[in-house]
Amino acid sequence: MANTRPAPLNTGVPFLTKGTWVLIILAVSGISVLIARLFFGLSFVTNLDDQYPWGIWIAIDVATGVALAAGGFTTAFLAHVIHAHRYHALVRPALLTAMFGYTFAALGVCVDLGRYYNIWHVMLPSMWQGNSVLFEVGICVMMYVTVLYIEFLPIVCERFCGRVNLPGIFAKLNKPVDNLLHFLQRIMHKFISFFILAGVVLSCAHQSSLGSLMVIAPGKVHQLWHSPVLPLLFLLSAFASGLAMATFESLVAAKAFGLKPEIHILRRLGRFIPILLIVYFGAKLIDLVNRDVLPLLLENSVQSIMFWIEITVGIVAPTILLLSEKIRQNPATLLFSVSLVVFGIIINRVNVFIIAYKPLYADKIYVPAWTEVLLTVGFMSILILLYRTYVFIFPILEMEEQGSDV
Amino acid sequence: MTTRREFLKIAGVATTTMVLPAQASNGPHLDSERFGVLADLTLCIGCRKCEWACAGANELSSYPIEYYDDTCVFEKYRRPTTTEYTVVNRFPASETSVQTDAKVQCMHCEHPACVSACIVGALQKDPMGPVTYDADKCIGCRYCMVACTFQVPAYEYLNATTPQVRKCTLCSDKTLNGSGKPACVEICPREALTFGKRSELLKIAEQRIRRNPDRYIDHVYGEKEAGGTSWMMISGTDFKELKFPEVGDESPAVVTETIQHGIFRGFSGPLMLLGLLGATMKAMKKDPSDG
Incomplete structure (x- = not known):
C-alpha cells in the first residue's frame, strides 16, 4: 500500500467544474431567498402558519443537518478516544463536514427565527431557561460549533506554520501571524484531547435533546413517533448516521476528486454500522411494543407508510446489505448501502418533525413553499462549495506521499 | 496496568451515579390566592361583545361594536389570531346537545408547556395566574407554539423585523395590580364569565353542576386538563363536540x-x-x- 498522509488536493482536478457552477447558482438563489426573508418576513417565503410553526428549515436544515454531521464526533471517538488509528484518515473530512454542517444548521435556525438579532439572549445567564429542551440544544450546539472550529485549528497551523505569505501591504504581518500560529500549535497540542472529549460529550447531549424537542407535544405528534425515549432513539440513530455519513463522504469525495476509495478502512468501519442499526432498531421496536402502538403500523395513513419506509428502506435493508463482507468490499455497493442509511436518517427526522406533526386545528397540511426548498438547497450548496474549497487549501484528504510540498 | 484499573473504577462510579433517581419537576411557583375565569357556556349567547372589548383593551383593532353583530362568522370554526386574542364559536344543536357558543382564548395553564419550552424565559407563569410574554426577550423560535397543548399562540409572520407571539394576556396589566377584571369578563352582558380566585371558581362551578345536573355535563374543563388551567369552562355539551382537545391530567x-x-x-x-x-x-x- 502506498504511503498516504493528509495534504491539500493535488490530483489535478480543477476547482471549477460544471457541477461547481450549478452549486454556485443554487447558492446564489438560496441567498436571494434569505434576503427576501430579511426584507419581507417569514410569510413571504414560507408556508408556515399558526398551526405549523416549524417547517423544513427546522426539520431538514437543523434536525437532519445535525444528525448527518454526526460523523464528526463518531470518527473522533473511534480514532482519538479508543485509539483505533486506522480510522485517522476519516477524521479530518468528517471534522470539516461537521464544522460546516453545524455552522449551517445554526444559520438555518437564525433564518427561521422571527427575531434572529436576539439569538445572543440564549447565552445570557439571566435568560437561561433550564426547563427548555430547546435551550439545551441551543447552548450545546453553540458550544460544539466553537469546539469544532478549535479542533480545526491544528490543521490551519499545520498548513501555514512557516508558510505565511500575505499579499501586498499585509506582508508586514507575516512574522506576527506565523508566531501566533506556532503559539496556537503548541497550546493546541496540550489541550486538543480535552476538546475532542468535550466534542463527543456535547454531541451526545444535543443529538439526544433534539429528540426530546417534540416530546412536549403529545397531542400533536403521531403515536408511532411520540415517545419519552425519543432522545435515546435520536442518539442511537446519530451513531449509525455518523459512521454512514463518514463512509458516504469518503466515497463521494474519492469519486469527485479522482482519489482511490479508501475501501480498506471503510469496509472495516462498515462492520459497525449494522450493529448500531440493530441496536437502534431494537430500541425502536421495544418502544413500540411497550407503548402498545404496533396496530398503528397497519393503519392506512401517510404516517404509517412513511414509518414503514423509514424502517424498511432506512434500517432493515442497509443492515442486511452491510452484514455482507462482499458488499462492504465493493465501493459501489458500499456507497449504495450507506446511502440507504443516510436516506433513513433524513426520512426519520422529517417524519418526527413534519409528517408526524398533526396540529389540532389545521384545515390544510403543511407543504414547504418553493422558496423554503430553495433556501435549504442553497445552504447545502454553499456547504459543499466550502468543503470543496477547503480540501483544495488545507490538508484534509489523504494524498499519496509526494517528493515536494505544496 | 494501573490505568486500566483506574478506568474500571471510574466507570463503576459513573454507572452507579447514573442510575440515581431523576428528580421530577414540580412546575412553576403558584400563589394559593391566584385568580382565574370561569366561563359558563350555557349562559353565553354568542354576542361577541367579549371579542370587541378584548380588541379594544389590547389595541388589536378598532372596529365599531356593531361590527361584531355579524353572525356569519359562526359558519366557520375560528381560532385566536394575532389580532383576535379571543373568538366565539357557535356549535348548532344536534341530537345529543343544545346549541352552544364557546369562547376560545389562551387557557393560562398552571404548568404551561409554552413557558417550559421557551428558550429565553420570554413566557412566564405569574404566580397569580396569567401567562405573560416579554417580546423584548423573545427570539422568535416559535417553540411555544409547537408546545402549546391547546394550540393557542399566534405569530406575526407578516412582520419582517419585530414579530411577536400573540395571545390572551388575561389583561395582566389590570388583573395583576388588582385595578380591574379582564375586559371580556367586564363586558359580558350575560355574566357568563366570572373572574375570581381559582379555588372559589371551582366551588362555584361544582355548585352549579350539582344544582342543575340536567343543564350541565359533569365536567369542569380546565380543572385538571394539562395539570389545570386558569380558565375553566362548564357546559351542557360535551367539550369534545366543542372542539376542546382531550388532554391528560398531567x-x-x-x-x-x-x-x-x-x-x-x-x-x-x-x-x-x-x-x-x-x-x-x-x-x-x-x-x-x-x-
Whole structure:
C-alpha cells in the first residue's frame, strides 16, 4: 500500500467544474431567498402558519443537518478516544463536514427565527431557561460549533506554520501571524484531547435533546413517533448516521476528486454500522411494543407508510446489505448501502418533525413553499462549495506521499 | 496496568451515579390566592361583545361594536389570531346537545408547556395566574407554539423585523395590580364569565353542576386538563363536540422537564460521560512504554 498522509488536493482536478457552477447558482438563489426573508418576513417565503410553526428549515436544515454531521464526533471517538488509528484518515473530512454542517444548521435556525438579532439572549445567564429542551440544544450546539472550529485549528497551523505569505501591504504581518500560529500549535497540542472529549460529550447531549424537542407535544405528534425515549432513539440513530455519513463522504469525495476509495478502512468501519442499526432498531421496536402502538403500523395513513419506509428502506435493508463482507468490499455497493442509511436518517427526522406533526386545528397540511426548498438547497450548496474549497487549501484528504510540498 | 484499573473504577462510579433517581419537576411557583375565569357556556349567547372589548383593551383593532353583530362568522370554526386574542364559536344543536357558543382564548395553564419550552424565559407563569410574554426577550423560535397543548399562540409572520407571539394576556396589566377584571369578563352582558380566585371558581362551578345536573355535563374543563388551567369552562355539551382537545391530567412539560433534569441536573450526566470517555482515552492508549 502506498504511503498516504493528509495534504491539500493535488490530483489535478480543477476547482471549477460544471457541477461547481450549478452549486454556485443554487447558492446564489438560496441567498436571494434569505434576503427576501430579511426584507419581507417569514410569510413571504414560507408556508408556515399558526398551526405549523416549524417547517423544513427546522426539520431538514437543523434536525437532519445535525444528525448527518454526526460523523464528526463518531470518527473522533473511534480514532482519538479508543485509539483505533486506522480510522485517522476519516477524521479530518468528517471534522470539516461537521464544522460546516453545524455552522449551517445554526444559520438555518437564525433564518427561521422571527427575531434572529436576539439569538445572543440564549447565552445570557439571566435568560437561561433550564426547563427548555430547546435551550439545551441551543447552548450545546453553540458550544460544539466553537469546539469544532478549535479542533480545526491544528490543521490551519499545520498548513501555514512557516508558510505565511500575505499579499501586498499585509506582508508586514507575516512574522506576527506565523508566531501566533506556532503559539496556537503548541497550546493546541496540550489541550486538543480535552476538546475532542468535550466534542463527543456535547454531541451526545444535543443529538439526544433534539429528540426530546417534540416530546412536549403529545397531542400533536403521531403515536408511532411520540415517545419519552425519543432522545435515546435520536442518539442511537446519530451513531449509525455518523459512521454512514463518514463512509458516504469518503466515497463521494474519492469519486469527485479522482482519489482511490479508501475501501480498506471503510469496509472495516462498515462492520459497525449494522450493529448500531440493530441496536437502534431494537430500541425502536421495544418502544413500540411497550407503548402498545404496533396496530398503528397497519393503519392506512401517510404516517404509517412513511414509518414503514423509514424502517424498511432506512434500517432493515442497509443492515442486511452491510452484514455482507462482499458488499462492504465493493465501493459501489458500499456507497449504495450507506446511502440507504443516510436516506433513513433524513426520512426519520422529517417524519418526527413534519409528517408526524398533526396540529389540532389545521384545515390544510403543511407543504414547504418553493422558496423554503430553495433556501435549504442553497445552504447545502454553499456547504459543499466550502468543503470543496477547503480540501483544495488545507490538508484534509489523504494524498499519496509526494517528493515536494505544496 | 494501573490505568486500566483506574478506568474500571471510574466507570463503576459513573454507572452507579447514573442510575440515581431523576428528580421530577414540580412546575412553576403558584400563589394559593391566584385568580382565574370561569366561563359558563350555557349562559353565553354568542354576542361577541367579549371579542370587541378584548380588541379594544389590547389595541388589536378598532372596529365599531356593531361590527361584531355579524353572525356569519359562526359558519366557520375560528381560532385566536394575532389580532383576535379571543373568538366565539357557535356549535348548532344536534341530537345529543343544545346549541352552544364557546369562547376560545389562551387557557393560562398552571404548568404551561409554552413557558417550559421557551428558550429565553420570554413566557412566564405569574404566580397569580396569567401567562405573560416579554417580546423584548423573545427570539422568535416559535417553540411555544409547537408546545402549546391547546394550540393557542399566534405569530406575526407578516412582520419582517419585530414579530411577536400573540395571545390572551388575561389583561395582566389590570388583573395583576388588582385595578380591574379582564375586559371580556367586564363586558359580558350575560355574566357568563366570572373572574375570581381559582379555588372559589371551582366551588362555584361544582355548585352549579350539582344544582342543575340536567343543564350541565359533569365536567369542569380546565380543572385538571394539562395539570389545570386558569380558565375553566362548564357546559351542557360535551367539550369534545366543542372542539376542546382531550388532554391528560398531567402537563406535558412534566415529562420533558423530568427528562431534562434527569440528564442535566448540575451537569452530572455530561460530566460523568466526560470522565468516562477521558478514562477510556487514557486506558486504551497504545503506548509501548505503558506496558
